Amino acid sequence: MNIESELKALLQRREPPPGFADRVLARLEARHRRILPRALAAAALVLVILGGWGVGETLHARNELRLAMRITAAKVAQAQQQVRSVSR
């Protein structure tokens, strides 16, 4: 047998054994069933971490804003009062 006929024999169309497609689909489904809860758990964890970080950032920004306004208001009020007391 030459190479050409060997290749032809190897590459010729063959029917899969009975139930092959069902077995493949069943395996894929089982795999999906295992992966889905893990993926959901991972997504939930990411959301919790991002949410926690977001809340922390928000509180930090709010406190910074209060602090900035506190310092600014005190300086303006102090200057105003000093000007008033001099002009009296």
Place this chain on the structure above:
Amino acid sequence: MRRILIAFLLIIPSAAWAQSGRIRVAIPDSLAATASESVDVTLDGAMLRFAARFLSDDADREVQDMVRKLDGIYVHSYEFDRDDAYDRSILAGVRAQLGPAWQRIVTVKSKTRENVEIYTMPNGKTIAGLVILAAEPRELTIVNIVGPVDLDKLASLEGQFGIPRVMKGDHHE
């Protein structure tokens, strides 16, 4: 030609900042390290509005109204354990940026308390920017607010958020 281009590229952002009421405050890192207390707040437009959304107290509501219109709040404040612990050229650097668009509206010189200078950038009937320089031997505060500021409203916030009211009866020059 290249030098001119670089200088041009450096000047344009500064000029744009100056027109917007924003100033560049060059504070060396070593200053915060030597200070006994330091505050550096940088809140630009997006972050400012974001932070303002989470103000909930009654006192906060006035701040919320004011902050909603602003484009930025930048506060640098340092307290030191010894006199003259900071370089006065920091203040000179800020003053140098305040061109003809800025007006000095208040200058307070005090022997016993801090010296305060308040500059505003008028924009029609409103103020487009505010700079406060408050300096005493052991304290340095530089405030820059970008956007329409109501000074009276700002001063009225004193006494809120635990801000102590200024006591009367000090001696001034």
